[in-house]
Amino acid sequence: MSVCRAWSFALLGIDASPVEVEVDVSAGLPGFSVVGLPDAAVQEARERVRVAITNSGYKFPTKKVIVNLAPANLRKEGPAFDLPIALAVLAVSGAVPPESLEGAGVVGELSLDGGLREVRGALSMAEATRRKGLTRLLLPEVNAVEAASVGAVEAYGLQNLRQTVDFLKGEAPIVCARPTENGKVEEPENLDDFADVAGQRFAKRALEVTAAGGHNILMSGPPGSGKTMLARRLPGILPPLTLEESIEVTKVYSAAGEGNGKLLTRRPFRAPHHTISTSGLAGGGSNPRPGEVSLAHHGVLFLDEFPEFSRPTLEVLRQPLEDGHVTISRVAATLSYPARMTLACSMNPCPCGYAGDQRRACRCTAGQIERYQSRISGPLLDRLDLFVDVPRLTREELRGEERAESSKEIRERVSGARESQIGRQGVPNSALAGRALREVCRLRGDSETLFSQAIDRMGLSGRAHDRILRVARTVADLSGAPEIEVEHLAEALNYRRSRFVDR
Amino acid sequence: MIGSERSAYLFLSLLQARTGSSLISRLGELPPSSILKISAKELAARVKMTDRAVRSFDSLRHDFDPDAIVERLTEKGITALTPADEGYPERLTEMPDPPPALFMDGALPQGPTVAIVGSRKASPTGLGVARSLGRALGERGVCVVSGLALGVDAASHQGALDGGGPTVGVLGSGIDVVYPRSNRRLFDSVRDSGAIISEYYLGEAPLAWRFPARNRIIAGLGDVLVVVEAAEKSGALITARHALDAGGDVWAVPGPPGVPECRGSNKLLADGAGVLWDIPEFVEAIAPEPIRESGKKTSEPHIPEELPENEARALAGVGFESTPVDVAAGRSGMAVQELLSALTLLELKGYVARDEAGAFLRRSVG
Numbered sequence: 026m027s028v029c030r031a032w033s034f035a036l037l038g039i040d041a042s043p044v045e046v047e048v049d050v051s052a053g054l055p056g057f058s059v060v061g062l063p064d065a066a067v068q069e070a071r072e073r074v075r076v077a078i079t080n081s082g083y084k085f086p087t088k089k090v091i092v093n094l095a096p097a098n099l100r101k102e103g104p105a106f107d108l109p110i111a112l113a114v115l116a117v118s119g120a121v122p123p124e125s126l127e128g129a130g131v132v133g134e135l136s137l138d139g140g141l142r143e144v145r146g147a148l149s150m151a152e153a154t155r156r157k158g159l160t161r162l163l164l165p166e167v168n169a170v171e172a173a174s175v176g177a178v179e180a181y182g183l184q185n186l187r188q189t190v191d192f193l194k195g196e197a198p199i200v201c202a203r204p205t206e207n208g209k210v211e212e213p214e215n216l217d218d219f220a221d222v223a224g225q226r227f228a229k230r231a232l233e234v235t236a237a238g239g240h241n242i243l244m245s246g247p248p249g250s251g252k253t254m255l256a257r258r259l260p261g262i263l264p265p266l267t268l269e270e271s272i273e274v275t276k277v278y279s280a281a282g283e284g285n286g287k288l289l290t291r292r293p294f295r296a297p298h299h300t301i302s303t304s305g306l307a308g309g310g311s312n313p314r315p316g317e318v319s320l321a322h323h324g325v326l327f328l329d330e331f332p333e334f335s336r337p338t339l340e341v342l343r344q345p346l347e348d349g350h351v352t353i354s355r356v357a358a359t360l361s362y363p364a365r366m367t368l369a370c371s372m373n374p375c376p377c378g379y380a381g382d383q384r385r386a387c388r389c390t391a392g393q394i395e396r397y398q399s400r401i402s403g404p405l406l407d408r409l410d411l412f413v414d415v416p417r418l419t420r421e422e423l424r425g426e427e428r429a430e431s432s433k434e435i436r437e438r439v440s441g442a443r444e445s446q447i448g449r450q451g452v453p454n455s456a457l458a459g460r461a462l463r464e465v466c467r468l469r470g471d472s473e474t475l476f477s478q479a480i481d482r483m484g485l486s487g488r489a490h491d492r493i494l495r496v497a498r499t500v501a502d503l504s505g506a507p508e509i510e511v512e513h514l515a516e517a518l519n520y521r522r523s524r525f526v527d528r
Numbered sequence: 529m530i531g532s533e534r535s536a537y538l539f540l541s542l543l544q545a546r547t548g549s550s551l552i553s554r555l556g557e558l559p560p561s562s563i564l565k566i567s568a569k570e571l572a573a574r575v576k577m578t579d580r581a582v583r584s585f586d587s588l589r590h591d592f593d594p595d596a597i598v599e600r601l602t603e604k605g606i607t608a609l610t611p612a613d614e615g616y617p618e619r620l621t622e623m624p625d626p627p628p629a630l631f632m633d634g635a636l637p638q639g640p641t642v643a644i645v646g647s648r649k650a651s652p653t654g655l656g657v658a659r660s661l662g663r664a665l666g667e668r669g670v671c672v673v674s675g676l677a678l679g680v681d682a683a684s685h686q687g688a689l690d691g692g693g694p695t696v697g698v699l700g701s702g703i704d705v706v707y708p709r710s711n712r713r714l715f716d717s718v719r720d721s722g723a724i725i726s727e728y729y730l731g732e733a734p735l736a737w738r739f740p741a742r743n744r745i746i747a748g749l750g751d752v753l754v755v756v757e758a759a760e761k762s763g764a765l766i767t768a769r770h771a772l773d774a775g776g777d778v779w780a781v782p783g784p785p786g787v788p789e790c791r792g793s794n795k796l797l798a799d800g801a802g803v804l805w806d807i808p809e810f811v812e813a814i815a816p817e818p819i820r821e822s823g824k825k826t827s828e829p830h831i832p833e834e835l836p837e838n839e840a841r842a843l844a845g846v847g848f849e850s851t852p853v854d855v856a857a858g859r860s861g862m863a864v865q866e867l868l869s870a871l872t873l874l875e876l877k878g879y880v881a882r883d884e885a886g887a888f889l890r891r892s893v894g
Binding site: 224225226227229230245374380381382386387389390391392394395413414416418475478479482483500504511512513514515516518519 | 648649652677678679708710787788789850852853854855857858864865866868869870871872873875876883884885886887
């Protein structure tokens with residue numbers, strides 16, 4: 026037989042697309058070429074495959090070898106095609122029975138001695154295997170457990186080329202990998218717990234409301250007031266990941282090559298530095314990878330020193346905040362990564378950080394403060410529902426504090442509130458808009474009187490109006506109330522923008 | 529055709545805005561009205577002038593058209609007051625360097641006036657005092673004069689507006705130039721309640737030297753000057769000096785010792801300024817009886833006993849200084865969500881105010 030085939034996968038965004046690897050060996054001058062839009066890493070597969078085959082004790086055909094990666098219009102990247110190419114070559118030369126490659130997906134990078142190295146996106150490839158109707162996936166051992174989480178696909182973890190060949194010949198059976206804990210999402214153990222934070226009850230409550238309604242939050246306060254410490258604890262009070270969410274998160278991490286080979290069960294917390302580039306935040310690059318917004322998918326994206334981020338960088342946040350995913354257009358393809366995250370931002374009130382602080386004088390001029398605060402773009406601010414000031418407190422001011430609540434207790438309330446939102450309107454309160462907002466957040470009697478008073482006396486804009494209603498709804502959900510009562514609305518009014526941010 | 533004396537003052541006003549130095553104070557026995565007849569050479573012989581000033585004088589006089597100026601002002605609803613006009617504030621004429629013309633959008637209110645000045649970035653407490661003071665004066669119908677800058681100026685104007693009183697803003701830029709831009713809404717409210725005043729003609733830029741210069745107008749328009757929070761070298765202190773020069777009455781709000789932002793105002797107290805330690809007492813001293821009978825009656829003073837139990841507890845946790853929510857929570861022993869709702873209700877009832885750092889402070893006025 027002169028042509029043999031194997032199925033493999035190319036990663037597009039976080040999803041894998043099937044690629045058929047065809048190898049033809051014909052008479053002619055000895056040579057080895059790869060066609061079908063391969064990138065540099067795929068071209069180099071020729072050298073790795075040739076050496077790995079020889080070093081594993083097989084013979085590389087001294088004929089003209091052509092590898093075609095189909096469909097030819099899809100750009101192929103990375104070294105994951107090494108193994109399928111090698112196996113198809115060996116199938117042509119008879120070392121591997123060609124029919125053993127049927128019904129199997131194959132991925133893996135080869136080292137020169139024939140060993141297998143890990144690949145990116147194993148979980149997505151396992152999903153693609155299932156979608157394609159294949160039953161088996163052959164991949165490096167380190168990726169096997171992750172791939173097995175998908176179920177319905179037998180994932181075989183392999184160590185080297187020789188073992189793979191023996192396995193395909195039926196000489197050395199391997200047990201297929203099992204997902205950890207049968208795919209059950211384990212209770213994440215939390216190192217950052219709210220029980221360890223003394224005081225800051227206002228900010229903690231604001232974070233609880235943020236988590237419960239799927240809102241976004243901006244914390245403003247002087248350096249050292251604990252904004253970062255508080256934000257770090259936000260993932261721990263979000264409801265636990267469901268299995269589907271967990272798989273999505275793992276796919277993103279796996280596509281970025283940051284997975285740990287297992288299903289990720291903790292909500293991610295990402296805190297990129299403010300010097301991050303636009304493609305670092307949104308994703309992209311010549312070898313496309315998910316950016317920080319996607320790595321924070323189903324978790325928390327924390328932007329410390331919010332006004333220091335460059336404007337174009339922050340503008341890329343608008344799409345994910347609106348649609349829950351981010352689209353990257355590149356020459357070869359347009360990719361889409363999921364990016365549904367809770368955005369937590371923090372800022373100092375002024376360049377020196379101490380405006381409004383009780384114990385330290387601010388050194389900035391009024392104009393400087395204004396310029397600093399106006400750096401944040403208005404449309405982005407409109408996506409933030411809660412604003413909270415985090416003051417620096419002395420030990421004495423923190424006195425009278427009873428035992429702080431643990432994250433677990435808060436998370437239970439948050440989960441309850443989320444469930445009632447999903448049961449009522451199908452989306453978290455943060456996504457309420459237009460008619461749904463008016464219906465779900467209808468005010469009656471006293472609360473309506475209070476709201477019109479507040480609009481007059483606090484000078485609330487139309488946008489602020491909707492924000493406060495959404496937050497009030499979440500506060501009511503947290504206390505299990507069917508209607509927004511006066512106390513819920515009154516609390517929500519505290520999370521409006523302070524004058525520092527509202528212009 | 530407008531009067532020759534009036535046009536002479538208008539000419540002086542435009543000239544001074546260009547050269548940045550006061551000519552009117554150096555004219556000596558030369559009557560201001562002669563300025564349009566005299567040649568630059570002759571003037572330079574009698575009054576010390578820089579070469580630049582002489583050139584400005586020539587070029588400006590070449591195309592000086594007082595009627596066109598007045599017409600453009602009238603189009604915008606702005607009037608010009610010169611010392612030749614009736615209604616030019618008397619105290620300003622007594623100053624060594626009176627503004628040759630005051631451009632005015634609105635009308636100067638009758639009755640007593642209090643000028644309030646202070647730091648542009650005062651502490652929340654300072655801003656609170658300025659606002660309460662403006663409000664207390666506004667409720668008595670006393671006109672509050674200030675500089676429409678950020679900080680204490682804005683807080684005083686806002687307070688006066690809260691109290692329903694007239695207020696006058698004096699600019700360091702052209703009469704139609706809003707600076708800082710963020711104050712636009714306040715500008716409009718101030719104009720509607722009283723007047724916006726500037727000695728600079730339409731479109732003049734807010735140059736740095738114009739701000740200390742406009743301070744003398746603020747000082748001249750107020751019967752009494754109050755300094756809220758001022759550092760040792762500050763515009764507010766310049767204003768106080770102008771007020772003292774013009775024989776005005778200067779008061780200052782005491783601040784904590786050693787705080788740099790309050791050193792200037794505290795020094796004034798040490799030098800004998802009136803001590804503003806109690807707002808009602810001060811208001812009583814300035815305007816013994818409510819002048820304004822008409823208009824909305826300000827709300828009845830609330831007695832804290834009327835408050836529901838949780839609001840009373842929350843109020844007990846808030847001090848007269850800025851109190852962060854967590855501190856109030858500690859003092860009142862309330863759960864934070866309960867406290868937060870109570871604080872909003874108290875804010876709407878006027879018992880507490882929220883400062884710009886998100887902390888609450890108690891207000892004496894119910």
